[in-house]
Amino acid sequence: xxxxxxxxxxxxxxxxxxxxxxxxxxxxxxxxxxxxxxxxxxxxxxxxxxxxxxxxxxxxxxxxxxxxxxxxxxxxxxxxxxxxxxxxxxxxxxxxxxxxxxxxxxxxxxxxxxxxxxxxxxxxxxxxxxxxxxxxxxxxxxxxxxxxxxxxxxxxxxxxxxxxxxxxxxxxxxxxxxxxxxxxxxxxxxxxxxxxxxxxxxxxxxxxxxxxxxxxxxxxxxxxxxxxxxxxxxxxxxxxxxxxxxxxxxxxxxxxxxxxxxxxxxxxxxxxxxxxxxxxxxxxxxxxxxxxxxxxxxxxxxxxxxxxxxxxxxxxxxxxxxxxxxxxxxxxxxxxxxx
Ligand SMILES: NC(=O)c1ccc[n+]([C@@H]2O[C@H](COP(=O)([O-])OP(=O)(O)OC[C@H]3O[C@@H](n4cnc5c(N)ncnc54)[C@H](O)[C@@H]3O)[C@@H](O)[C@H]2O)c1
Ligand SMILES: [Zn+2]
Numbered sequence: 001x002x003x004x005x006x007x008x009x010x011x012x013x014x015x016x017x018x019x020x021x022x023x024x025x026x027x028x029x030x031x032x033x034x035x036x037x038x039x040x041x042x043x044x045x046x047x048x049x050x051x052x053x054x055x056x057x058x059x060x061x062x063x064x065x066x067x068x069x070x071x072x073x074x075x076x077x078x079x080x081x082x083x084x085x086x087x088x089x090x091x092x093x094x095x096x097x098x099x100x101x102x103x104x105x106x107x108x109x110x111x112x113x114x115x116x117x118x119x120x121x122x123x124x125x126x127x128x129x130x131x132x133x134x135x136x137x138x139x140x141x142x143x144x145x146x147x148x149x150x151x152x153x154x155x156x157x158x159x160x161x162x163x164x165x166x167x168x169x170x171x172x173x174x175x176x177x178x179x180x181x182x183x184x185x186x187x188x189x190x191x192x193x194x195x196x197x198x199x200x201x202x203x204x205x206x207x208x209x210x211x212x213x214x215x216x217x218x219x220x221x222x223x224x225x226x227x228x229x230x231x232x233x234x235x236x237x238x239x240x241x242x243x244x245x246x247x248x249x250x251x252x253x254x255x256x257x258x259x260x261x262x263x264x265x266x267x268x269x270x271x272x273x274x275x276x277x278x279x280x281x282x283x284x285x286x287x288x289x290x291x292x293x294x295x296x297x298x299x300x301x302x303x304x305x306x307x308x309x310x311x312x313x314x315x316x317x318x319x320x321x322x323x324x325x326x327x328x329x330x331x332x333x334x335x336x337x338x339x
Contacts, residue, residue, distance in 0.1 A: 001026060006215055008129065009222050014150040015215075017208055020157075021048040021090060021115055027150055028086055028113075034079060036072065036099045037090040041117050044160035045090075053079060057095065061249070064094045064133050066142075072102045086111045086149070092118035092165070093125030093249075097143075100131025104146045113150040117157045119169025120250060123176070123210035126151055128218040128228075137243040138305060145223060153211065155204050166193060168250025170283040171234075173206065175257060176213050178276060179230045182323030184209060185279070193283050230325045233317040234260055237335075240302040244295060247286075254285035263330070263338055264318040272322050289339075296339050300332060 001023055004015045016027070024033065035052050038059040042049060055075050057068060076085075087110060089099025096114045103112035116126035132143015158166075170193065177185035184206075196203045214231065221228040238256030242249055258277055264270035277287045291299065303314060316330040 006219065008147050008219060011147050011149070013147050015211070016150065016152045017204075018154075019152055020154045021045070021152075024088060024113075024115070024152065027152070028088075032081070032085045033088055034076065034081055034085055035088050035090055036095060036102075038092070038095050041091045041095070045117075045157065049090075057091075057098065059094070061094055061134070064097060065135070066133060068098055069102055069105075069133060072098065073106060076102070076106055081106065081110070083107050083110055086113065088113050088115065089126075090115040090117060091121070092116070093121045096121050096126045097131050097140075098133065100129070100146065100148060101133055101143055104131060104144045109146070111149045113148050113152070115152045115154065115157075118161055118165050119158060119207070120165070120172055122153055122155070122158075122207050123169060124172040124214060127211055127214045129222070137302060139239045139243065151211075153207060155200065155207055158203075163193075164248065166197065167284050168248050171250035171253045171257075171280070171285055173210050174276075174279055174283065174285075175231070175233050175253065176210050178257065178261075178319060178322060179233050179317070179325035180213055180217070180323060181209075182321075184213075185322050189275075189279055189282070229315070229327055230317055233257060233319075233325055236260075236303065236314060236316055237299070240299045241289065243302055244299055251286050254280045254287065255289045258287045259289070259338070260317060261319055263316065263335075264320070266338070267318055267328060267330075268320055270319045270321065272319070275322065276319075291339055296336065299339065300336055303335065304332060 001016050001019045006013050035054045038057045040059045042056045055072055057063060087099050087103040089096045096116060100112055103110050114126040116122040129145045129147040132140045135141040177188055217228055217231060234253040234257035237259045238253040241255055242252035261273040261276045265273045280287050313329045313331045315327050317325050318328050319325050
């Protein structure tokens with residue numbers, strides 16, 4: 001199997017860009033392996049889990065919490081998982097976040113690997129070692145940065161992914177293009193969702209390009225002191241909106257990116273806000289947010305609680321031009337006025 005090794009500060013991660021779940025036994029040889037997945041992925045790919053030890057979680061963001069963590073830990077104890085056991089998360093970002101987090105705290109840390117099954121997890125959530133859970137309305141409030149030992153990318157798993165989830169994945173791809181890759185932005189403008197759903201080769205290339213883009217950003221700034229923060233483009237407002245309206249992550253990020261691009265227009269005369277809105281629209285992502293006063297203040301409250309807050313201002317990611325982002329402190333008052 002084709003393998004690429006990437007170095008991070010404390011460890012290295014093996015990336016396999018071709019292969020399926022069945023090849024995990026080649027990667028892990030005789031190591032005791034426990035798979036973690038969710039009910040949807042399990043139902044859609046049952047055959048692949050045959051004769052394997054599997055923990056099946058309930059699907060959905062609302063289960064990315066401490067009670068799921070407790071339940072997984074209890075099952076690991078029952079299964080007599082020890083320090084040499086490897087946990088393999090097979091699923092979307094919820095599964096990979098929970099698997100990485102549990103593996104990092106179980107017996108003070110065991111090895112883990114991921115087989116991302118959603119587009120969003122392939123291009124984003126599985127990469128970079130951030131693993132965490134939500135506490136009530138506060139997303140990813142508790143967690144750890146610890147790298148998996150391997151990542152296995154198998155785009156054929158996406159054949160069973162619902163359309164809505166494809167759109168969520170494209171929100172992160174458009175985010176990457178906006179902050180770091182103007183050429184990819186242009187390529188995305190020339191195509192659309194159904195193009196990538198049909199053209200397996202182009203999809204494979206796009207996934208790899210995005211996985212490598214995120215990897216490079218993380219390698220240069222694993223502990224988010226600088227450039228890694230740019231990956232939060234669209235996410236500051238996005239997270240607040242996601243919680244308030246209970247909409248999927250990608251859709252919330254889309255609205256967050258539209259907001260940030262309009263703010264960029266005001267702050268640094270960013271010219272391409274309409275181009276970004278058009279592209280999001282082309283990938284069937286929402287671009288229009290109309291908030292009533294009461295909801296605005298609730299959104300601002302959640303924003304203030306966001307991890308990125310300092311005093312009465314928030315570090316916001318803005319665009320100078322397509323492919324170039326920067327961080328700017330924006331006052332809560334200014335955010336409120338622009339909502
Ligand atoms: N750790 C990070 O750096 C990072 C980065 C981005 C996002 N995230 C997290 O990732 C989560 C979002 O990830 P997501 O969009 O993958 O959500 P998800 O894990 O909830 O998956 C979305 C839905 O698709 C289903 N699904 C996944 N793969 C499938 C397949 N191949 N066939 C059929 N159904 C499938 C899931 O069961 C679920 O219902 C959020 O919790 C977010 O905070 C983490
Ligand atoms: Zn995201």
